[in-house]
Each structure stands twice: as C-alpha cells, then as structure tokens.
Amino acid sequence: MTDDAYLVLLNDPAPTLGTPPTALGDLACMQTPAVRAWLDAQGVTASSPALRLLPPEETQAIPEDAERLPVPLGEEELSRLRHRTAPENVARLEQELLAYRSCTDGREALLTRALAAGVPAHRVAELTGEDLTAVKAVAH
Template sequence: MTDDAYLFLADTTAGSGWQGTPVSLVGELECLETPAVRAWLDAHETDVASPVLRIVPPEQTGMIPEDAERLPVPLDGEELERVRRAGATDPVAAVEEELLAYRDSKEGRDDLLHKALAAGIPAHRIVELSGVDPTALPTPPRP
C-alpha cells in the first residue's frame, strides 16, 4: 500500500468492474493545480472535468487496472476524506457518517460497530472514523 492517492485514466469503454471515483465528483483538490498534474493531464490530452479521470485513496490503489496511466498525488486529510466518501457506496457512506458522528456520543457503540463491520468497512477505517480503540472492535461472527 502507498501513502499517496492516485489519479488515473479509466477505460470507460470496458464497462466492467469498478474503476475509481471520477475526479469531478470529489470537488477541488490542490494537487490538480500543480505543474506536475497539469503537465500529466496535458500529456494525456485530458482535463479535470473528463469522465475518464479517476482518483482512488491509498488503500485502493491495488484496484487500478494494470494498464491504466496513473500518477501519485498527495492529498491533505480533508481532501482524502472527500475522496473516500465520494467513492463509497451509499450504505457504506451512511455508516461512515454515523461513525464520524459517534465521536461525539457513546450511545449505541456496540450496535454501530457491528453495523460498520457488517457493511464491510475495514477495521482500520472504523477506528479512524470513530476514534475507538482497535481492541474495542467486536469480533465478526464466523460464517
């Protein structure tokens, strides 16, 4: 895993599988105005509004197609959260919002932690969003 997010050009004709989050859904990112990113976009004859320009957070870089043109980009904490939320499915995004709200309340902790695990949110992400100690996470039930 890398510490950088990645911009990449998705093959929108493939029609199969997940191909990152369109940058246009994330909003403004400081890295998009850097000379390196501008030159990369120019070299590929695209811009930030293009539907083929996608972004993934560091933990999802393994999902970038091998043959895709890619560029690592640094994001600050707030930008990284926007990238993660923009790429989350609706149920996951809703549970992540609850985890963020949990920081200010301890009510229903166990139910919320179970709900987050059941939604498929990785344990490290639950800890990051909720602020709970990793040892406080319940053990998921075995299938």
C-alpha cells in the same frame, strides 16, 4: 500499498473504479504543475469521464495498462475520497460517525461549563447520557 492516492486514466468507457476528481470539489493537487502537465500530456481535462481518483488502499485495482499519477491528498481530501468511494451503506455509517464526532467535539468543555453554571452533576448526566462518574470526574 502506497500512501498516495492515484489519478488514473481508464480506457473503459464506463469506469466503476474510484471516483471522478471533480465529484470531490476543489482538490489542491489538481492545481499543481505536475498534475496539470500530466493531464496535458494525456490530452484530457480534469473533467474527463475517464479520469478517476483512487484512495491508496484501492491502487492495487488499477489496470496495469492504465496511465496513472500518484497525488498527495490532504487529510480532509482523503477523507472525502474514501467516503465517496465507499459502498452506500458504509458511506451512511461514516456520515453518522462524523456527526457523532462533531457532537462530541468539545464534550469536556461543555460538561465543565454546565457544572460551573450550577447544573447539578446528576442532571448533566441525565441530559447527556454520560455516566455520572464521568461527569463528576470532569468537575475535578
């Protein structure tokens, strides 16, 4: 397995591998000289229906005769790519996990603010669903 995602030009008129790069919004790699030159050499644009982007863990599925180019993606870009290529039920769960993460970001700061404002620890635990022991531990 490689650490790079791959841009792939597929010969199949109805590709099901990967995702079109344009479906992911702006990707920094698409503006690099290397990618622009590769697209020009292939005679395609970034919006070509045969152009697909695959995450590193799916590169073994690339047909041997397919033109390919490794491209580095940022963490957020790779996350979008993986989400887009995941089966629908997995993508839904990933959305829930992201929502959970965004809710829990700043958890300790929120608990600290609530306690400092005078909300009793047992009430913070009741409102948040946090364990009372965990809420009390934040206070110390």
